[in-house]
Amino acid sequence: MINFRDYGRLLVDEPLNKHTTFKIGGKAKYVLFPNSEEDLIKALKLARGENIKYLVLGRASNVLVDDKGFNGLVLILKSLDRLTIKDNKITAACGAGLRELANFALENSLSGLEFAHGIPGSVGGGVIMNAGAYDSEMKNFVKRVRLLDKDLNILDLSNEEMDFGYRHSLAQDKGYIVLSAVFELKRGVDYSGIKEKMDDFFKRRSSKQPLELPSAGSTFRRPEGYFAGKLIDDCGLRGLRHGGAMVSEKHCGFIVNYNKASSKDVKELIEMVQKVVYDRYKVKLVPEVKFIGGDNGDSCNNGNEWSR
Ligand SMILES: Cc1cc2nc3c(=O)[nH]c(=O)nc-3n(C[C@H](O)[C@H](O)[C@H](O)COP(=O)(O)OP(=O)(O)OC[C@H]3O[C@@H](n4cnc5c(N)ncnc54)[C@H](O)[C@@H]3O)c2cc1C
Structure with a gap:
């Protein structure tokens, strides 16, 4: 067996319906939850060396996985979930949940990401898809994005270079992996103002969507x-x-x-x-x-x- 185990929690012949919000999907040969960026890169190198096809997932909330499954390595990045703050900027690792990111912004009285609180995806999935709701989208707050290209080089792209559009980014076209993103948020709205907006969005979402x-x-x-x-x-x-x-x-x-x-x-x-x-x-x-x-x-x- 290929030794992905060195790089995080490994599951073999794992049904993907256990991991997708659709609760659909056949088995993956390997599912790995890398412990760190370094482990992710090492696992990718190993998969490439062994000619094993692979794909990355965040929270698997925007995918329909085939019943026949995926005969390769699925890298689920949700353990890479570090959030740090400096002034009005939050750096979020790709696997952090959008909900956790929005709550972190709230705790620090930073406004902007209230719309993202109810989206059940990850930062990586949200950035690559330019996720949005209630007339706002990731593009409005992403300052820079760290990515891996297909040759496993690390890139650092600005908002403009990401070429965001409706549910689109350059990273999606190129097949880059999002490692982390810096969000520039607004000061000047207090905790209760941010919370009120989040709660309002949540009420609207749960009254209209089949959650x-x-x-x-x-x-x-x-x-x-x-x-x-x-x-x-x-x-x-x-x-x-x-x-x-x-x-x-x-x-x-x-x-x-x-x-x-x-x-x-x-x-x-x-x-x-x-x-x-x-x-x-x-x-x-x-x-x-x-x-x-x-x-x-x-x-x-x-x-x-x-x-x-
Ligand atoms: C109930 C519900 C409500 C939703 N509401 C909204 C909404 O209001 N607005 C909205 O935009 N979306 C919404 N979505 C869809 C989904 O949550 C978003 O598209 C989210 O951004 C996907 O993130 P994810 O981590 O789950 O991505 P995944 O489903 O894991 O992956 C989606 C795609 O992104 C790729 N990907 C994931 N992580 C990375 C990464 N780090 N680097 C590169 N590629 C990556 C995957 O390969 C795949 O192609 C909703 C989904 C559900 C189930």
Whole structure:
């Protein structure tokens, strides 16, 4: 067996449904939780040397992992979760939760990241996806990002160099790994003001989103000039079921796993929704969720699944 064990907690033949917010996904040959940046780099070197394909995950809240699993190394970065502060700048390691980051900002009376409190992802996943909510996004507060390129060189890019866009960053296109990010936040709002905003966002989120069922958040990107959820609702697809997957009754933009859904159930339901919406409105719905593993191979829309 390849000796990934030196670099963190290792699980072999591990079902990925135990790790994804969708609660879907077959086995990965190896799952490693690296202890440190250095261990991450060493594990990547080893995987490359052994010709093992690999991918990184943060909190696995934006992925649909295939039922056939992933025949390689999945690096789950959530142990790299250090948060430090200097003046109004927070440096967050890639695996820190966005919730923990937002709470850390709150404790230090720094405002800006209230929107991120309810997003169940990591700093790395949030930065690479330019996660956003309530008219705000990571781009507005990221000052610099430390990354690993595919040759394992460390890069330090500014906000502008990251070329952030709607759920997009340069790092996604290039398949870079986010190691950490510096967030520049605002002083001048007191603790209670920040807390009130966070609580308000949380109430709005839990009243509108199906947080009680497993999902990967919004299934589709927002098509220009439309809202995916409204288009789906207007087509009469609210509550549409396929196998164990369902268009959420609470928010049509979410596909939920209501009864032991397989990745096939979800994919087929995505295709059904795409077809009906296209036939009626001529609008193409593009998945925001990343497809990982199985036969997705090079055609999968995940920029961070690498093989040599
Ligand atoms: C209930 C619910 C609500 C949600 N609400 C929102 C919302 O309001 N706004 C929003 O934008 N998103 C939302 N999401 C989606 C998701 O939480 C975000 O996209 C989040 O940023 C993903 O982070 P993650 O760590 O879970 O990424 P993962 O799902 O682990 O990975 C997603 C992609 O990022 C890559 N990746 C992860 N970490 C790194 C890293 N360190 N370096 C390089 N690549 C990396 C992975 O390879 C994969 O391609 C929601 C999801 C759920 C389940």
